Amino acid sequence: MLQTLQYVPEYKEELIYPAICKSFDALGIAEDMRPDLKVVIKPNLIMARKPDLPVTTHPLVIRAVVRWLNAHGVYDVTLAESSGGLYNAEYMKNIYQVCGMKQLEPELRLNMDFSAQTVAAREGFANHSFHIITPVAKADYVINICKLKTHAMTGYSGGIKNLFGVIPGLEKPQLHYLWPELSDFSRMLLELAQTVNPQLTIIDAIDAMEGNGPTGGTSHPLYMLLAARDLYTQDYFAAGLMKLDPMKIEMIRQALEAGLAKPDEIELIGDEIPEGLTPFKLPDTKRLDFSGNLPGFLRKPFLFFAGRLFKSYPQLDEEKCVGCGKCAESCPAHVIHIVEKNGHAPRTSGKKAVFKKKGCISCFCCQEMCPMKAISVKKAL
Ligand code: SF4
Ligand code: SF4
Structure with missing residues (x-):
């Protein structure tokens, strides 16, 4: 499993774009491209927060990906997300504006289709189908670009958890209610991730969040961009960079048990893991959970x-x-x-x-x- 790690000391286009180019070269992404490809970028825009806070995916990371796609002849690129809250034009316009996505137009289309589709899940899954936002359901190619964070409920938020944002608006709380236990909720997240099955997952860890994530924590920069085709193994790897025990993160533990995460097969490309990484502070919900x-x-x-x-x-x-x-x-x-x-x-x-x-x-x-x-x-x- 190829895992890229690029050192990026700050959010600057001239630093991020070369990092994206090197990562995509290493992963052979150019081979997937064709001019009629309908690409959907799924960011983390959990709430209306400015890009300089470690809450949402930074717009410059998305800009670099769009620039790379355009340079490879792909122009049908849509950004689609259902934030935590309502899923309608008024709500999402504000999110796009505050999170810095508006400035990425016209190279990037900001989704304004707020319908959803029922997509069948694999046989044997506890969730027989998922109701997911239309652009993701109809995409040829999904690029999942998350923010690295701790999370009050799941302990960790990376590539797998980011895909919960394909569930439209207030249907997300319904899934929480359907699966109130962490083990069941984590299994649902894994079934959803396998249903969406993104071709590529990028983790924005240039700045990341520790403590009461996913919205109330504080900054803990890692100065890194990570990318992989295999989001399960990448989450295992990224949790390690945060000095969290991946086996204590239920969704990653289950991914390992199911053979989805294969940490023994990681082949790291790019920069080395820096020395002296410090442990991320846990959310208050997890500090006493043994x-x-x-x-x-x-x-x-x-x-x-x-x-x-x-x-x-x-x-x-x-x-x-x-x-x-x-x-x-x-x-x-x-x-x-x-x-x-x-x-x-x-x-x-x-x-x-x-x-x-x-x-x-x-x-x-x-x-x-x-x-x-x-x-x-x-x-x-
Ligand atoms: S607790 Fe927070 S979200 Fe709830 S009403 Fe008060 S300010 Fe609003
Ligand atoms: S933690 Fe309790 S009060 Fe808060 S949203 Fe969940 S069920 Fe409601």
Whole structure:
């Protein structure tokens, strides 16, 4: 399995474009190209955040990929993403603008088709089909370009997790609700990744996120661009660069067990792994979670009984909450309500969120979507 690593010290087109060219050369991507190819780029645009924050895929990485495609005679290139939140023209126009994607037009088409298609999954999968956004369902060639981050629910977010953004808008919380346990949710992510089956996955780790990812963490730059055709093995590799134990990340552990991730076969091309990489800070949800240390046969019973004792719940900082309702909108269990706030500060809307513990499935979609970082994690014990 060919894995490329290119050292990129900062977000500058003159540094990123040569790194993309070297990576694509090494992976033989030019051989896949033909002039009538319909390419879809799937970035991480989880929420409206400026490109200098380690939340979304940086526009200059996307620009470099589009430039390379154009140089190889491919011009039908669409950027398609369903962010965390609504999936409609008004919502996505704002995301494109704030995340710096608008400046990539006209070389890149920003998707404005907000329909979705039902795509059959492979036989034997627990999910028989997936409802995915139309451009991805109809693409000839999918380039998955994610941001490297820690993640409150899954522990890690890279190539596999990025593909959850092909599920349209508020259908994402429904899948959380359908698969509330991490092991089932992780299996769903792997089944979705195999259904989308991107031809290429790039990890933007020039700047990356540690701590309360995927939206509330802080910067931890690795100064690297990674690329591979095999996203499962690449996620195993990238987790190692973050000094995380890949076997404690459920989706990667399952990918290994299923024979999708093959770390023994990694052939690293490009720059060497630098010395002195420091461990990424874990999200608050994961710091006390030691279930990953247990042998496989004990993990499920442990999670069932003791897991309730160590379960994490969202906790609101009322001072920060502006009552925007984004958390309630994304809560699959419908346990958040927006109510009037008494004695509110003048800058706030006069409303606040109220969380019910009963029914909460600890998916942390609410924390992910809160623009004010008003939601933290509380352990039951
Ligand atoms: S907790 Fe965050 S997302 Fe929810 S209403 Fe308050 S500010 Fe908005
Ligand atoms: S309250 Fe937050 S953590 Fe609990 S189910 Fe709703 S979105 Fe998930």
